Every structure is written in C-alpha cells, then in structure tokens.
Amino acid sequence: MRVRIYRLAALVSIIGIVLAGLPTPAPDHVTAQSSLKAWTRYALTVYSSSSRSSSIVGVLAPKADLILESRNADTRWVLGHTLDGSVRGWMETRFLGYESESMIVSLLVSNEEMFVARTTSLNATYANIRLDASPVIPRDLGRARTLFELGQIRGANPHVVSKIGDCITDNDKFLVPFSGTKYNLGQYTQLQPVIDQFADSLGYDSLAAYDGLVTTAVLDPLFANPDVCLPGESPLQCEFRVRKPSVAIIMFGAQDLLFTPAVDFDRNLRRIVHETTQAGVIPIVSTFPGNLELWKLSIQYNKIVVQVAADYDVPLLNLWQALEMLPNHGLATDERHLSQPITSAGDLSGSNLKRGYPARNLVTLQVLDVVWRSTMY
Secondary structure (H helix, E strand, O other): OHHHHHHOHHHHHHHHHHHOOOOOOOOOOOOOOOOEEEEEOOOEEEEOOOOOOOOEEEEEOOOOEEEEEEEOOOOOEEEEEEOOOOOEEEEEHHHEEEOOHHHHHHOEEOOOOOOOOOOOOHHHHHOOOOHHHOOOOOOOOOOHHHHHHHHHHOOOEEEEEEEEEOOOOOOOOOOHHHHOOOOEOOOOHHHHHHHHHHHHHHOOOOOOEOOOOOHHHHOOHHHOOOOOOOOOOOHHHHHHHHHOEEEEEEEOOOOHHHHOOHHHHHHHHHHHHHHHHHOOOEEEEEOOOOOHHHHHHHHHHHHHHHHHHHHOOOOEEOHHHHHHOOHHHHEOOOOOOEOOOOOOOOEOOHHHHHOHHHHHHHHHHHHHHHHHHHHHO
C-alpha cells in the first residue's frame, strides 16, 4: 500500500497548492467520556486559546451545532468544532446550550492553542537574516525541555525520533544505517550513547516523509496512508499518533521551492511546527540543501526556516551552513539532491564526510545528542 502512496508523490506538488485553501476535516478527538454535543444560542466568537486576548479564528451563527472536545481547567472555556469541521477553537461555556450541561466536567482538560497564520510582510521580516549567522549545532534549545516534559505527560516515547520531510529525508541513507551495526563513527565515538537511545526509531519508515512531499501535503489527510491513519488525520498527525516520538527532525524546502509560493511555505511550516509543539514533540527544524538552479530562492526559503525556528523558540539545525563547506555545496551532479557517499552513509570518517549524506547524518546526530543530553537525559 505504501508503494501506491508513493506514486501519488508526483501529484502532490501540483495539486497540493490547490488544496491549501480547503478546510481540513476535524480529527476525532478523545475525551474522558463520549464527545458532548452543544449549540450556539446566538452569534459567537471562536478564539485560538481560552482567552479573549487570543486571536479570533471564527464566528459562528446562532443555533450552530457543535461537538465539544475538551475544556480548560476552570471549565469557563470549551474547545470544540462545527459538524463539518470548518471552524475549530475555544468558546466561552456560558454562551452555549448543551444536551447535558453536567457532562462538561467529564471532558478532558486541555491547553491546546489553534494555529494562526501570520499576516505581516515576508520581505520586512526576513530582509536582515543571514544564513551564516546561525551555528550548525544550536547553542540555544529554546523551550525544548518544556516540550519534552509535556510529551512525557502525553505518553511520548523518549527512545523515538520521527523524520518529517521529502525524498532527502525518506531515504535509506539518512540515519537508517545507525539503526543497525554497520556504521563507523570514526572520531565521533561520543555519539554512540545517543545512537543507542534512538537506534530502533532511526530505521523507522516514517508516515510523514516520502518522495515529492511538500508542506501542504504533510498537513492534508488526503495524503495520509489509509492503511494506518485515521479518517481526517494528516500524515503529520498520523506519524505522531502511531510513533509517539519525543523528537521530530523536520526538513522541507527542496520540493516546496518548485511548487509552493514563499508566503504559503511560511504559513505551512509554521503550522507544522505549531502542531509538533502542541503534540508535546520537540521539533528540530533544519535548513535544507540548496538548488543550484534556484540559488536565490533557496536562500529566501531557508531564511524562512531560520525565522520560523526562532519565532517558535525551538532548536535549529543549520544544515545549509554545514554543506557550504563541502564540494558543490554537498550536492550531487543534479545540483539539487545530496551527494552520495564514497563508502557508505554510515561512515563518518575521512573524505566520506565531504559528501552530502554522511555530512547530514553527522550534524543531525550531533544536534540530536545535544537535545537529548540537555533536555531529556
């Protein structure tokens, strides 16, 4: 079935942009008991969080039917969605009618926040970003520790890391060699403990990484594997539910350069990071290899990656900077994919590290090591 899903990849980039504007069906959310039905008594404002100072995400008409999913700690706010899934957010409890008002306290307590797209100009935001100003290995991990603790409350597995991205990530040369025994750490033997920590998951076949994947598609249930994923569940949500990771390595851009306008790439990547943090997963957001035929555009999109990581206060892996030191920017002869190893992708020694895949493996393990030791150890 997964092979068939992969064959859709060629279509993803073309139709994904069209689908970007369509509403995503609300996923099935688990409550302490059965979901509670409610309705609006009159027109009602829906907010991104349980506060009137948060962003408005919708306005409901009088007598609109709702499914309530959860509540805040003092039960003054409830999180719910319309029957068609077109509006989802927080509403004040006192303005709703219920089939069983006493059942509100049975809803799970939640502090989930809705994703709100930015409205400021990209040019103004990214004009002064320098890609060489961010270190390859982040010195500031932001709120990684807080996210790890949230994930543990929600049942995240501290031995699992998810890989989210396109064909450069969905590749048996990326991290997979370290799930077995046929690798050579060379002078980087200090990485053995972090490999031991995540070894099994390094070889997982991700449900949110495949050839041709763009940011629009990883958020769209249409592109989720129906054999594994629930109805209305995006590939990203499906991966997190099935794998229960503590960390996610996220890299997009190589395919989005070709098909996704910058403003949409910015919005989509923000939503991906937002959903990752809301799930209690630490996102390691990575810049991506450039495309020599679209070099200026590669720089622009990578600036977006840097800013999104900064805005969400999460770790940034600056792969772009690491590859700048390599022949042909770490790219193969096609000038857009990573160069192949001389020996094997799991060989982190000698001149093999001048090739794209071994170099990416090294810096990814180094960042994963820093995150693990600093926030999870």
